[in-house]
Amino acid sequence: MANKATVFIVEDDEQVRESLRRLVEALGYRTRCFPSAEAFLQAHGTGVHGCLLLDVQLPGSSGFDLQTITAQHERALPIIFLTAFAEVEAGVQAMRNGAVVYLRKPVRREVLQSALRDALLLDRTARRLHLEYLQLWRLFRQLTRRESQVLELVVKGRLNKQIAFDLDIAERTVKLHRARAMEKIGAATLADAIHINQTYVRLAREQVNKGAVLHQRAT
Amino acid sequence: MWRHNKEMNTIPPATIGHNQFSDALIEALPGLFFVVDQDGKLVRWNENHRILLGYSDEDLSNLETGYDLFVDPNPVRALAARERGIARRGRYVASLKTKDGREVPCEFHVVRQQINDVWFTIGTAFDLTEKRDAEQRLSEQRNQLARLQRVAMISETATVLGHELTQPVSAISNNANAALTLLESASSSTNPEVMEYLRDVVDLAEQSSAIVGRIRGFLGAGESRRTDVSMNELVRNALHLVRADMAARGIATKLLPLARDAVLRTDAVQVMQVLFNLIGNAAEAIDRKRPGRPTIRIVLSRRSNHVTVKVADNGPGIEAHLMDKLFQPFVSSKSEGLGLGLMISRNLVEALGGQLTARNSQGGAVFSFSLPLNDTRLAHGE
Numbered sequence: 341m342a343n344k345a346t347v348f349i350v351e352d353d354e355q356v357r358e359s360l361r362r363l364v365e366a367l368g369y370r371t372r373c374f375p376s377a378e379a380f381l382q383a384h385g386t387g388v389h390g391c392l393l394l395d396v397q398l399p400g401s402s403g404f405d406l407q408t409i410t411a412q413h414e415r416a417l418p419i420i421f422l423t424a425f426a427e428v429e430a431g432v433q434a435m436r437n438g439a440v441v442y443l444r445k446p447v448r449r450e451v452l453q454s455a456l457r458d459a460l461l462l463d464r465t466a467r468r469l470h471l472e473y474l475q476l477w478r479l480f481r482q483l484t485r486r487e488s489q490v491l492e493l494v495v496k497g498r499l500n501k502q503i504a505f506d507l508d509i510a511e512r513t514v515k516l517h518r519a520r521a522m523e524k525i526g527a528a529t530l531a532d533a534i535h536i537n538q539t540y541v542r543l544a545r546e547q548v549n550k551g552a553v554l555h556q557r558a559t
Numbered sequence: 560m561w562r563h564n565k566e567m568n569t570i571p572p573a574t575i576g577h578n579q580f581s582d583a584l585i586e587a588l589p590g591l592f593f594v595v596d597q598d599g600k601l602v603r604w605n606e607n608h609r610i611l612l613g614y615s616d617e618d619l620s621n622l623e624t625g626y627d628l629f630v631d632p633n634p635v636r637a638l639a640a641r642e643r644g645i646a647r648r649g650r651y652v653a654s655l656k657t658k659d660g661r662e663v664p665c666e667f668h669v670v671r672q673q674i675n676d677v678w679f680t681i682g683t684a685f686d687l688t689e690k691r692d693a694e695q696r697l698s699e700q701r702n703q704l705a706r707l708q709r710v711a712m713i714s715e716t717a718t719v720l721g722h723e724l725t726q727p728v729s730a731i732s733n734n735a736n737a738a739l740t741l742l743e744s745a746s747s748s749t750n751p752e753v754m755e756y757l758r759d760v761v762d763l764a765e766q767s768s769a770i771v772g773r774i775r776g777f778l779g780a781g782e783s784r785r786t787d788v789s790m791n792e793l794v795r796n797a798l799h800l801v802r803a804d805m806a807a808r809g810i811a812t813k814l815l816p817l818a819r820d821a822v823l824r825t826d827a828v829q830v831m832q833v834l835f836n837l838i839g840n841a842a843e844a845i846d847r848k849r850p851g852r853p854t855i856r857i858v859l860s861r862r863s864n865h866v867t868v869k870v871a872d873n874g875p876g877i878e879a880h881l882m883d884k885l886f887q888p889f890v891s892s893k894s895e896g897l898g899l900g901l902m903i904s905r906n907l908v909e910a911l912g913g914q915l916t917a918r919n920s921q922g923g924a925v926f927s928f929s930l931p932l933n934d935t936r937l938a939h940g941e
Contacts, residue, residue: 353726359733366740422729445725446732446764449740 345460346390348417349373350380360393367453389467391459392419418459422447473543479525480540487521494518494530495537590685597678599624599639611686613658630654630662644678647671652687664691706909713906717774724771732764788827790866791816794857797834810842815858821866823930825911830930833904837870837926840900844874844924865913865929873923885917
């Protein structure tokens with residue numbers, strides 16, 4: 341998915357919104373503009389790489405509420421806040437919620453440029469990780485219940501004989517399930533299997549931390 | 560006529576003093592009960608005179624007249640004189656003196672009555688202190704509310720102002736930056752002056768934004784940074800900073816600091832700002848009409864719950880027609896003045912929890928502001 345990045349601009353003042361669009365496009369990005377947080381939430385589909393450029397003082401949904409709401413979506417976009425005032429408190433709150441940065445208006449060209457770069461890098465990374473997670477999830481989903489149980493014990497370092505005892509099945513059966521499981525997750529050796537499993541667990545945990553739902557809609 | 564049980568009709572009024580029933584009645588009354596004769600001499604009184612005012616029976620017997628108990632006997636005397644010989648009910652308010660010199664405001668209800676050819680004034684008096692205190696508290700609360708509403712309104716106005724101005728300024732900056740970016744990536748035949756002008760536009764937009772920020776700060780809408788501030792030190796610093804200017808104008812400055820310094824939790828910068836405004840105004844006033852020895856005096860004083868700073872000058876004083884409008888915007892005795900200084904100062908002081916007032920004093924004006932002493936610590940060593 342080598343899309344050009346999209347910067348989603350949410351700003352209620354028409355002239356400011358237009359001026360931001362001009363500047364961001366001059367800097368080389370695609371834009372989509374919305375006059376309010378509600379409009380953005382209604383239109384925004386997942387699957388587009390980019391970031392949010394947000395005015396803190398939005399009517400209706402305040403800028404911060406929007407951030408909280410989008411953070412709950414599967415792939416929350418990184419957010420750049422624009423604020424007129426020296427709202428130190430607001431800034432701290434934003435950082436805590438995982439926004440990228442908050443910038444003082446009127447924003448300097450270089451500052452915006454750098455913030456956009458950071459935000460889009462963050463988004464690319466997040467998307468890549470999510471993709472990896474999805475791929476692994478699909479592989480692991482293929483395992484039967486028994487194959488799953490056997491694999492879990494295999495990566496813990498249990499020998500086939502021990503696994504047979506643990507699960508009260510024949511060793512021959514264990515070997516069968518083990519082979520099938522390893523093939524399904526694409527592991528050639530025990531080391532591979534351990535590594536793949538660890539990666540999967542780590543990625544899954546990160547997705548949970550971001551509030552993402554574990555079982556995905558297909559993209 | 561006395562209202563009483565038919566039986567008591569037979570008892571001559573002269574025996575009132577010895578009648579047990581009426582004695583009990585008189586002592587049971589709340590407040591003071593008294594009888595004075597036509598010369599004002601106290602003939603009869605109840606024990607509340609001792610309880611409320613502290614006078615013994617002997618004290619009261621020795622009084623020339625009951626008028627001596629009043630803080631200001633003249634109006635009461637005048638009233639008695641006017642009403643001499645007239646049977647009448649009266650009601651008035653006057654203050655009595657206690658034995659130890661305090662004043663007690665009282666509401667009097669009297670009856671003038673001729674009894675056996677002698678005119679008496681018979682009456683009761685009730686302590687109004689509590690009622691007055693309550694009225695004063697109410698009045699203070701109303702003032703406080705009005706002040707807070709003013710502060711809130713100014714603050715809100717400044718916030719809205721800030722936001723309104725920031726938007727177009729942002730748009731200006733963004734547009735200029737966009738133009739700059741497009742020109743940079745266009746062919747190198749772009750006129751470099753155009754780029755320079757656009758850069759200037761961006762800089763000016765930023766300056767405008769900074770100005771808005773400062774205005775918001777002045778109007779008290781910005782964040783105030785509170786630290787522990789020594790009042791004596793702050794005022795000394797302020798005077799030190801204006802020393803050269805005052806010297807050039809030939810104005811002497813005198814400071815009467817606190818004997819016991821107070822450390823307040825407040826915004827030093829904003830307090831300094833107020834001081835500069837008041838000192839500046841004092842100097843301008845002096846320049847308008849130079850007295851023999853132009854002087855600005857700063858006096859600090861301290862009460863249980865606040866510290867007061869007075870800035871006094873010996874200029875011409877505040878003109879009568881300006882007195883009411885002093886703290887309103889765009890009222891200035893300076894020809895080129897914006898007239899915002901006192902309004903801003905008052906807003907700052909009120910936002911810090913104090914009050915700013917002005918009055919004329921013999922030969923000059925005095926501006927005082929107070930700052931609350933809540934969250935304070937005494938200066939070192941106390």
